[in-house]
Amino acid sequence: MTAIPETVPSVNTYRAGPDEDGHFGPYGGRYVAETLMPLILEVEKAYRKIQDDPCFHAELKHYLAHYVGRPSPLYFAERLTEYLGGARIYFKRDELNHTGAHKINNCVGQILLARMMGKTRIIAETGAGQHGVATATVCALFNLPCTVYMGETDIARQQPNVFRMKLLGAEVKPVTSGSRTLKDAMNEALRDWVANVDNTYYLIGTVAGPHPYPAMVRDFQSVIGQEVRAQMMEAEGRPPDSLVACIGGGSNAMGLFHPFLDDPDITMHAVEAAGHGLDSGKHAASLTGGRPGVLHGNKTYLLQDHDGQIVEAHSISAGLDYPGIGPEHAWLFDTGRVRYVSITDAEALDAFQLCAKMEGIIPALEPAHALAHVIRIAGDLPREHLLVMNMCGRGDKDIFTVARALGVEI
Amino acid sequence: MESRIDRRFEALRAEGRGGLITFVTAGDPDLETSFRLISSLPQAGADLIELGMPFSDPMADGPSIQAANLRALKAGTTLSKTLDLVRRFRERDNETPIVLMGYFNPIHTYGVDRFLRDAKAVGVDGLIIVDLPPEEDRELCLPALAAGMRFIRLATPTTDDRRLPVVLSNTNGFLYFVAIAGVTGTRSATEETVAAAVARLRRHTGLPIAVGFGVKTPENAAMIVRFADAAVVGSAIVDRIAAGLAQNGRPQPEMVDEVLGFVGTLAAAVRATPRQAA
Numbered sequence: 001m002t003a004i005p006e007t008v009p010s011v012n013t014y015r016a017g018p019d020e021d022g023h024f025g026p027y028g029g030r031y032v033a034e035t036l037m038p039l040i041l042e043v044e045k046a047y048r049k050i051q052d053d054p055c056f057h058a059e060l061k062h063y064l065a066h067y068v069g070r071p072s073p074l075y076f077a078e079r080l081t082e083y084l085g086g087a088r089i090y091f092k093r094d095e096l097n098h099t100g101a102h103k104i105n106n107c108v109g110q111i112l113l114a115r116m117m118g119k120t121r122i123i124a125e126t127g128a129g130q131h132g133v134a135t136a137t138v139c140a141l142f143n144l145p146c147t148v149y150m151g152e153t154d155i156a157r158q159q160p161n162v163f164r165m166k167l168l169g170a171e172v173k174p175v176t177s178g179s180r181t182l183k184d185a186m187n188e189a190l191r192d193w194v195a196n197v198d199n200t201y202y203l204i205g206t207v208a209g210p211h212p213y214p215a216m217v218r219d220f221q222s223v224i225g226q227e228v229r230a231q232m233m234e235a236e237g238r239p240p241d242s243l244v245a246c247i248g249g250g251s252n253a254m255g256l257f258h259p260f261l262d263d264p265d266i267t268m269h270a271v272e273a274a275g276h277g278l279d280s281g282k283h284a285a286s287l288t289g290g291r292p293g294v295l296h297g298n299k300t301y302l303l304q305d306h307d308g309q310i311v312e313a314h315s316i317s318a319g320l321d322y323p324g325i326g327p328e329h330a331w332l333f334d335t336g337r338v339r340y341v342s343i344t345d346a347e348a349l350d351a352f353q354l355c356a357k358m359e360g361i362i363p364a365l366e367p368a369h370a371l372a373h374v375i376r377i378a379g380d381l382p383r384e385h386l387l388v389m390n391m392c393g394r395g396d397k398d399i400f401t402v403a404r405a406l407g408v409e410i
Numbered sequence: 411m412e413s414r415i416d417r418r419f420e421a422l423r424a425e426g427r428g429g430l431i432t433f434v435t436a437g438d439p440d441l442e443t444s445f446r447l448i449s450s451l452p453q454a455g456a457d458l459i460e461l462g463m464p465f466s467d468p469m470a471d472g473p474s475i476q477a478a479n480l481r482a483l484k485a486g487t488t489l490s491k492t493l494d495l496v497r498r499f500r501e502r503d504n505e506t507p508i509v510l511m512g513y514f515n516p517i518h519t520y521g522v523d524r525f526l527r528d529a530k531a532v533g534v535d536g537l538i539i540v541d542l543p544p545e546e547d548r549e550l551c552l553p554a555l556a557a558g559m560r561f562i563r564l565a566t567p568t569t570d571d572r573r574l575p576v577v578l579s580n581t582n583g584f585l586y587f588v589a590i591a592g593v594t595g596t597r598s599a600t601e602e603t604v605a606a607a608v609a610r611l612r613r614h615t616g617l618p619i620a621v622g623f624g625v626k627t628p629e630n631a632a633m634i635v636r637f638a639d640a641a642v643v644g645s646a647i648v649d650r651i652a653a654g655l656a657q658n659g660r661p662q663p664e665m666v667d668e669v670l671g672f673v674g675t676l677a678a679a680v681r682a683t684p685r686q687a688a
Contacts, residue, residue: 021545031514031541033470035566035591038573177476187469195592197568293515295467307488308519309466
């Protein structure tokens with residue numbers, strides 16, 4: 001007699017992906033040069049190994065608690081809530097992490113993995129410099145040489161972070177090819193990796209790139225959403241009603257959303273950068289303004305022309321200035337599970353200033369996009385509605401950009 | 411289905427010599443100059459032409475070929491125009507194999523079925539797509555093979571004996587050995603490395619083996635064909651295109667002849683080299 005399985009695997013979940021080849025629906029995968037394939041497979045094998053390794057997770061937990069400062073608070077933004085007159089607004093304060101953004105969560109996880117794999121050199125790409133700083137930080141902590149690729153355009157607008165990386169002992173390599181921003185930095189990091197396969201680990205900063213990076217980075221960032229669930233239970237006795245996060249590559253949003261994807265009553269909003277506006281052609285909204293294609297090792301939505309050439313993204317926020325998006329977001333967009341919206345430079349600047357004056361928090365320009373969307377929707381939501389926005393980075397790095405945009409000389 | 415690629419490698423074997431594969435980017439520095447150059451390559455001694463399909467983000471390429479991609483795009487080259495170059499080439503030459511090399515995204519945008527139909531119609535013989543490893547064969551490799559197109563794989567120094575059978579599945583035409591772990595146009599491999607690598611690959615496949623990446627001089631090319639069935643020269647040719655451009659990016663009158671002259675020296679060296687017994 002054939003045994004009948006006790007439980008039929010549910011297809012009714014948004015949390016099962018990726019499949020074993022790294023696909024989220026039609027997106028994701030491993031679109032890399034053959035030279036890199038053995039390395040990618042090695043990273044995947046190592047990542048599978050640590051998933052159920054209590055020693056690894058104990059060590060990760062130790063560094064997240066004592067070095068990063070987790071859990072980050074879930075803060076009720078009382079004045080903003082009162083001002084907007086609708087939903088109860090909570091900030092997940094990931095800007096209070098060591099190095100000032102959520103990026104460090106992933107870096108601690110991956111550096112422990114790289115050490116376990118016996119890698120002796122770390123490379124990374126960075127846009128705003130937050131991931132570069134976080135990578136340089138964990139490399140200093142574990143005494144590993146670190147090379148960070150950064151586009152010349154980004155170097156010019158993120159000088160404080162460039163200096164931070166150098167203080168932390170990293171080598172910052174300016175990238176002069178293409179649009180000289182994050183996408184070109186990622187190309188250059190991949191070129192470095194191809195040429196230094198023996199000893200080098202590529203520490204990718206977002207939920208993009210070849211499998212297993214999108215899943216791995218998401219998992220390391222999921223601590224954000226896991227904490228939110230527990231903290232909201234404590235604060236309000238029930239889970240949140242909606243979640244809001246900005247997306248460039250999409251790591252802070254995946255980290256917040258993923259633990260809640262199968263809670264059908266929770267609405268999720270991901271906010272892309274609309275730059276000068278979606279019709280201007282100068283934006284970074286890959287989902288709402290792009291179409292599927294293949295770049296940087298994965299299939300996903302991309303900003304591209306009619307010939308399949310990648311076009312430059314634009315956003316006042318260097319961290320959102322990327323013409324692609326993590327493949328899991330592409331899939332969540334197609335399935336409609338997450339609502340993808342966009343916010344312009346001008347709207348983000350307004351939110352940035354409002355937040356500083358009203359809550360005494362200077363947000364990074366990235367979460368200022370999320371906040372602008374919160375400002376747009378909160379007033380129309382009922383007063384018992386619980387909204388959590390990921391305050392994924394602090395704005396110290398952006399004060400020069402903002403001053404310039406406001407016509408102030410400092 | 412017989413292919414110009416198979417016929418050419420058979421002919422080389424009959425002649426008892428290795429072949430020269432030349433790489434240039436389609437539309438570099440502009441479509442007309444590129445056409446003049448490509449159509450004269452066989453006469454200059456190229457046995458097989460590898461034509462780069464320009465892409466904005468060529469992440470496996472070094473500075474020389476990156477710059478060539480940007481020049482070609484700036485000159486208005488698209489995938490359609492690349493195919494048109496091949497069509498015009500075929501009006502004069504129905505023997506020299508043409509392999510398109512590049513990245514998947516422009517083909518994805520063009521549409522795989524439409525691309526294969528059009529490429530076949532204009533006389534493209536094979537494809538080398540850098541960012542499609544065997545894990546993604548469903549995208550283009552399997553449809554290409556079904557359409558009678560040769561789908562050429564890259565084997566690299568990181569392709570160990572366990573990985574090699576995967577790389578050698580769903581492929582034909584020839585095997586392209588990337589001689590160094592790195593991007594195009596940087597370091598060169600040593601003779602010992604090439605000899606050992608080609609010998610190892612031959613234990614796994616009967617396909618002709620071409621070796622490229624870092625092959626810069628007639629001497630390099632000659633060394634390669636002592637062991638392999640063909641040498642691929644790309645960046646060194648592209649560098650000579652770049653060197654022949656005026657300040658304003660327009661080609662100087664003697665540029666095409668100088669590039670063809672260099673190809674001639676490569677071909678002479680390759681043809682003068684006796685094969686080692688395979």
